[in-house]
Amino acid sequence: MRFDFLQSHAWQVSLGRFVILLASAFGVGLIWHVQLYTVLAALFGYSLWSLVSLYQIQSWLHSRQRRPPPEDRGVWSDISAHVYTRLRTERSRKRRLIALLRAFREGAAALPDGVIVLTRGRSIVWFNEAAAALLGLSAPRDRRAHIDAFLPAPAREWITREPAQEPLRDAASARDASQHLSFRLIPYSHEHMLLVVRDVTPLARLEQVRRDFVANVSHELRTPLTVLHGYLEMLEPETAPQLAPIIADLRGQSRRMTQIVEDLLTLSRLEAQQQPADERVPMRALLATLKREADGLSQSRHHISLVRTCEQDLLGSIDYLHSAFSNLISNAVRYTPAGGSIEISWMPMPGNGARFAVTDTGVGIPAEHLPRISERFYRVSTSRSRETGGTGLGLSIVKHVLQRHQARLEIESKAGVGSKFCGVFASERLLPPPGLDETS
């Protein structure tokens, strides 16, 4: 047994008092020869005193006002002093935490963006004033309500997808169609997620102004360009042979400008949010047309093959998909030196869905250019693009068309080895060939 406690001052005092009490009781008892009774009486008194001390400490612990603990109760006072110090530390820590929490809540409440704390089941736990204004929430009525009821339709569909998803950049508000909102979902614990809602109306307006400007400029340029092109076609180089190279150059440049304007108009139409009506895109016929076009562009300079192992058709816009696929093929022809091979394929994906791919053995793209390659007017080599009649808008059009069809553009390329451009379509975009039942 260890006697470390004897080193404590409180214990020394308590034990000292106890021994003195017993000794005094014994001494007093000796005078009348009643030592046993006096010692028992002293023990009884000591127990009573201990019980009273215990009671005082218990009522001190229970009392709401935190006055200092009762003193002069020996070991009991020592224990209560310890408890008192702990309680004071706990209380000041709690006060600091509450102040911090309040500061955080006030900060979150003052944020210009709507912030909503959701459970994993999408019940509302807390929201700030901006969220209330943006989504029409009201406290305390809507606490514990399901968030879906307050979201516009696209956001309702978006929020049910994978939790760590891409933000929803633009959705018209359910309460006011002229208001544009962006949504971002941040899962931050096993139980909670943060939904951040932002009013992006000014940005959407600016974007609209930019789109309108590009569309209008392109449209306005179309007529003068057609006139110029017409006159240039009428000029006969034979009548002024010394001007022949200039006329040829002018014709080439005017064709390029016309192509740029046409591509810009296509991009504007694609961005104009008008979803073209979905129709069956017969892949067998489309692939045959694409192969014919590739042969025409290549003029037998390449070996072009067609592989079709997917029997399914696509659901989408024939015109847009045709334009996107031809862009990929035209790129493959333009960036593959004579003698190279080009493969056009339509194949099922291992999971589900299908993939349209154009693979070439051309110049390839150095890895550092790949992240930006589908940006407007981004080119690896501007001179090569121009020489081959490129506008720098082809891959932008491809990306937009694929986005329109909820498909993604995948690019694998190695400089000097070749490239593979794929449009990957989800199974929802596939149709069984005509004549086959959907379920077969």
Ligand code: ADP
């Ligand atoms: P461009 O009209 O210049 O071809 P695109 O948007 O179609 O514009 O392509 C952007 C750039 O990507 C091209 O300038 C070229 O550098 C590169 N590129 C596109 N396709 C291929 C390919 N099949 N092989 C090599 N480089 C390519």
